[in-house]
Amino acid sequence: xxxxxxxxxxxxxxxxxxxxxAIRKILEQQLKEHNLTNDVRVNLxxxxxxxxxxxxxxxxxxxxxxxxxxxxxxxxxxxxxxxKGKPLARLAIQEDHLYNRFFRIFGDAxxxxxxxxxxxxxxxxxxxxxxxxxxxxxxxxxxxxxxxDMTPKQVIEEVKLSGLRGRGGAGFPTGVKWQIxxxxxxxxxxxxxxxxKYVICNADEGDPGAFMDRSAIEGDPHTVLExxxxxxxxxxxxxxxxxxxxxxxxxxxxxxxxxxxxREHGFLGKNILGSDFSFDIDIRLGAGAFVCGEETALIRSIxxxxxxxxxxxxxxxxxGLFGKPTLINNVETWANIPVVILDxxxxxxxxxxERSKGTKVFALAGMVVNTGLIEVxxxxxxxxxxxxxxxxxxxxxxxxxxxxGGPSGGCLPAKYLDTPVDYESLAKAGSIMGSGGMIVIDHDxxxxxxxxxxxxxxxxxxxxxxxxxxEGTKRMLDILIKITEGKGEMYxxxxxxxxxxxxxxxxxxxxxxxxPNPVLSTILNFREEYEEHVKDKKxxxxxxxxxxxYEITDKCVGCGACxxxxxxxxxxxxxxxxxxxxxxxxxxxxxxFSKCKFDAIIKK
Amino acid sequence: xxxxxxxxxxxxxxxxxxxxNKEHGDSYLIAVLHKAQGLYGYLSREVMDxxxxxxxxxxxxxxxxxxxxxxxxxxPPGKHVVSVCLGTACYVKGAPQILEAIRxxxxxxxxxxxxxxxxxxxxxxxxxxxxxxPVVMIDDKIHGEMTPQKVxxxxxxxxxxxxxx
Numbered sequence: 001x002x003x004x005x006x007x008x009x010x011x012x013x014x015x016x017x018x019x020x021x022a023i024r025k026i027l028e029q030q031l032k033e034h035n036l037t038n039d040v041r042v043n044l045x046x047x048x049x050x051x052x053x054x055x056x057x058x059x060x061x062x063x064x065x066x067x068x069x070x071x072x073x074x075x076x077x078x079x080x081x082x083x084k085g086k087p088l089a090r091l092a093i094q095e096d097h098l099y100n101r102f103f104r105i106f107g108d109a110x111x112x113x114x115x116x117x118x119x120x121x122x123x124x125x126x127x128x129x130x131x132x133x134x135x136x137x138x139x140x141x142x143x144x145x146x147x148x149d150m151t152p153k154q155v156i157e158e159v160k161l162s163g164l165r166g167r168g169g170a171g172f173p174t175g176v177k178w179q180i181x182x183x184x185x186x187x188x189x190x191x192x193x194x195x196x197k198y199v200i201c202n203a204d205e206g207d208p209g210a211f212m213d214r215s216a217i218e219g220d221p222h223t224v225l226e227x228x229x230x231x232x233x234x235x236x237x238x239x240x241x242x243x244x245x246x247x248x249x250x251x252x253x254x255x256x257x258x259x260x261x262x263r264e265h266g267f268l269g270k271n272i273l274g275s276d277f278s279f280d281i282d283i284r285l286g287a288g289a290f291v292c293g294e295e296t297a298l299i300r301s302i303x304x305x306x307x308x309x310x311x312x313x314x315x316x317x318x319x320g321l322f323g324k325p326t327l328i329n330n331v332e333t334w335a336n337i338p339v340v341i342l343d344x345x346x347x348x349x350x351x352x353x354e355r356s357k358g359t360k361v362f363a364l365a366g367m368v369v370n371t372g373l374i375e376v377x378x379x380x381x382x383x384x385x386x387x388x389x390x391x392x393x394x395x396x397x398x399x400x401x402x403x404x405g406g407p408s409g410g411c412l413p414a415k416y417l418d419t420p421v422d423y424e425s426l427a428k429a430g431s432i433m434g435s436g437g438m439i440v441i442d443h444d445x446x447x448x449x450x451x452x453x454x455x456x457x458x459x460x461x462x463x464x465x466x467x468x469x470x471e472g473t474k475r476m477l478d479i480l481i482k483i484t485e486g487k488g489e490m491y492x493x494x495x496x497x498x499x500x501x502x503x504x505x506x507x508x509x510x511x512x513x514x515x516p517n518p519v520l521s522t523i524l525n526f527r528e529e530y531e532e533h534v535k536d537k538k539x540x541x542x543x544x545x546x547x548x549x550y551e552i553t554d555k556c557v558g559c560g561a562c563x564x565x566x567x568x569x570x571x572x573x574x575x576x577x578x579x580x581x582x583x584x585x586x587x588x589x590x591x592x593f594s595k596c597k598f599d600a601i602i603k604k
Numbered sequence: 605x606x607x608x609x610x611x612x613x614x615x616x617x618x619x620x621x622x623x624x625n626k627e628h629g630d631s632y633l634i635a636v637l638h639k640a641q642g643l644y645g646y647l648s649r650e651v652m653d654x655x656x657x658x659x660x661x662x663x664x665x666x667x668x669x670x671x672x673x674x675x676x677x678x679x680p681p682g683k684h685v686v687s688v689c690l691g692t693a694c695y696v697k698g699a700p701q702i703l704e705a706i707r708x709x710x711x712x713x714x715x716x717x718x719x720x721x722x723x724x725x726x727x728x729x730x731x732x733x734x735x736x737x738p739v740v741m742i743d744d745k746i747h748g749e750m751t752p753q754k755v756x757x758x759x760x761x762x763x764x765x766x767x768x769x
Contacts, residue, residue, distance in 0.1 A: 013732060013733050013735075013746065014733060014735040014736050014748070016746075017733060017736055017739075017746045017747070017748045018736070018748070051734075051735020051736060052735055052736070054735075054736075205732070206729070206730075207692075207730065208690070208691035208692045208693075208695075208729045208730035209691045209692030209693045209730055209734055210730065210732075210734075211730070211732035211733070211734055211735075214732040215732075246638060246675050247675070247728070247731060247732070248732060249744065284634070284635065285634065285635065285638055286673075286675075287634055287637070287638070287673030287674070287675035287676060288673050288674035288675035288729075289672060289673050289674065290729070301634065302631060303628070303630075303631045304630050304631040304632060304633035304634055304669070305633075305669060306668055306669055306672040307672065307673070322628055322631075363734055365692075365693035365734035365735065365737060366692070366693050366696045366697065366734075366737075367696060367697070371693070371734065371735045371736075371737070372735050373735075403692065406692065437692065439692045439693055439696060441696055445696050450696075453692070453695055454692075457729065463672075594752075
């Protein structure tokens with residue numbers, strides 16, 4: 001019996017946090033009360049990407065998206081939309097006509113206007129825990145095509161033709177990597193060790209401020225598995241491993257379920273779909289070490305050791321896991337593979353720019369109206385992403401910078417807003433594509449403090465194996481702390497630059513080679529802020545505590561609240577008269593500032 | 605209590621037995637440590653010795669691995685583990701103030717445990733919930749869009765729930 005309506009509740013991390021479970025419960029109750037359980041199917045889906053508007057409920061047919069739904073709204077939605085058949089305008093997210101090949105699927109919200117979804121094509125649409133949902137949207141069709149119609153060589157050619165590049169950040173051409181791994185270990189290769197090979201999915205998403213891989217796996221785990229199986233076929237591997245952060249329990253659970261379902265359906269295991277090809281996938285958990293995102297460190301961690309990188313070459317494609325040729329790709333790269341096979345590499349190469357093909361997923365967060373997960377064609381400008389998709393900066397504040405690439409990337413100021421997003425343009429502007437974190441920063445943040453924040457992170461995560469990274473980042477951090485405390489000298493800025501460039505050149509792995517980037521890019525683009533900290537001992541954003549002075553204005557009514565809360569008795573004054581802060585005693589803790597109910601205390 | 609401890613040890617041994625004879629059995633060390641931490645809440649010297657004997661790996665090596673990864677605790681955690689996310693998105697949205705509020709409320713620093721052993725405080729580097737930043741994770745539940753006031757309310761809810769029991 002066919003259902004008249006399909007109601008999909010977003011079950012991504014953002015919506016779970018906003019208690020989508022209660023929504024589901026009330027919805028099912030309401031449907032029962034109205035005797036509608038036979039007419040309506042209630043579904044769960046992965047992250048739709050509109051995390052700030054959660055919980056999200058989508059009703060089909062009609063593609064109506066309801067945002068910020070509360071349990072109290074459910075009776076009204078059921079009554080109006082399901083019983084009377086009229087979408088509830090009050091809660092529906094603004095409709096907007098647009099030309100997007102996915103709008104029939106995702107709905108007419110402006111948020112999707114400039115997006116194009118390839119890797120995330122099923123996220124937010126299918127129930128990630130139901131393999132039939134994936135199958136109904138051409139799931140595992142690419143695998144069937146590969147196993148019946150294509151030789152491994154043809155698969156690699158197709159991937160090469162697509163122009164797909166590694167989405168983990170470095171942007172190495174995926175097809176070339178596959179080819180090298182496929183050739184390694186063959187009789188005409190110099191290192192013809194054995195025919196054993198491995199396929200690894202790097203889901204150790206460690207960048208603070210990035211959640212693309214998490215959402216992709218939570219929303220559509222089968223796509224990643226299908227990509228890996230195809231990769232295994234192309235290079236001749238029998239075993240795949242997903243290395244995923246232990247901090248992502250939901251993603252791990254869904255992946256486990258997806259693997260079990262795939263095995264049951266014969267997409268994994270011996271003689272897949274009746275062919276000679278056998279392949280299986282295992283999960284290995286990371287344990288909270290950022291450096292394990294680096295491929296040689298990741299391999300070391302899977303082997304059960306301390307996740308420290310080693311010099312390359314030999315590259316993992318030749319000598320990887322347990323010394324065997326290993327193909328490592330990032331989650332998003334794998335998720336693109338089924339589309340490359342089904343829609344052809346030629347079609348894929350029509351999307352994007354000259355040298356960067358396809359789309360890129362970004363986790364848009366920070367000071368932006370619509371925070372969430374987006375996927376745009378390469379070549380989309382930062383302005384389009386932040387203003388058209390992201391909806392601009394909240395509270396009418398002004399844009400200051402956008403940070404891409406996490407602790408390995410840089411901060412770009414407003415003059416770079418029209419930079420197209422692709423590997424080369426971002427690198428030219430002084431940042432990197434990275435794995436896809438994109439944090440918008442407004443004028444309430446201090447750039448020196450942001451640089452210090454990232455360096456604290458990398459310094460803490462440095463594995464300690466090579467000196468430039470271990471000692472260099474520590475010294476850079478010392479200098480930055482000195483500057484933010486108002487003890488900096490002008491030569492400190494030059495020292496930061498010298499030291500930074502040295503660390504970049506001399507470090508062993510990607511972590512050290514990119515660790516100075518946030519500092520160097522902020523010095524390049526916001527040098528005047530560094531100079532203000534050093535020369536004028538001022539922090540214009542009011543973030544660096546040691547450089548602040550708190551003052552009491554005439555708004556003071558003399559309530560005495562600040563006096564009571566001051567830990568060092570720096571505030572004096574009689575009741576009902578203006579109080580005064582003794583700047584020599586003040587330790588700049590800010591307790592009075594947060595206590596004052598009359599906005600009478602200002603920080604300068 | 606004694607019986608429960610025995611069960612835990614038994615379960616750990618069974619898990620080790622299930623992996624150690626697989627191909628590249630040593631490579632499952634991190635999985636075993638995850639299992640042990642799941643059972644005991646932290647990795648004590650005794651537990652590491654047990655693993656060393658069962659897997660035939662020197663304790664020194666296990667110690668090296670356990671200390672390398674932030675996820676493993678070497679001291680017992682509080683009844684509720686409070687993790688403050690200091691990812692970039694949370695940081696620019698005011699995570700430092702949230703951390704300050706928690707420090708003041710619980711009167712502990714990160715890596716420490718309250719006197720009543722109720723809460724321990726740690727720092728997390730991005731929980732992947734940037735859409736609802738700033739976030740605080742208590743045990744397995746993520747609390748989003750926190751403010752210094754809200755986070756104190758949340759902590760008080762846990763205290764209340766604890767008193768009721």
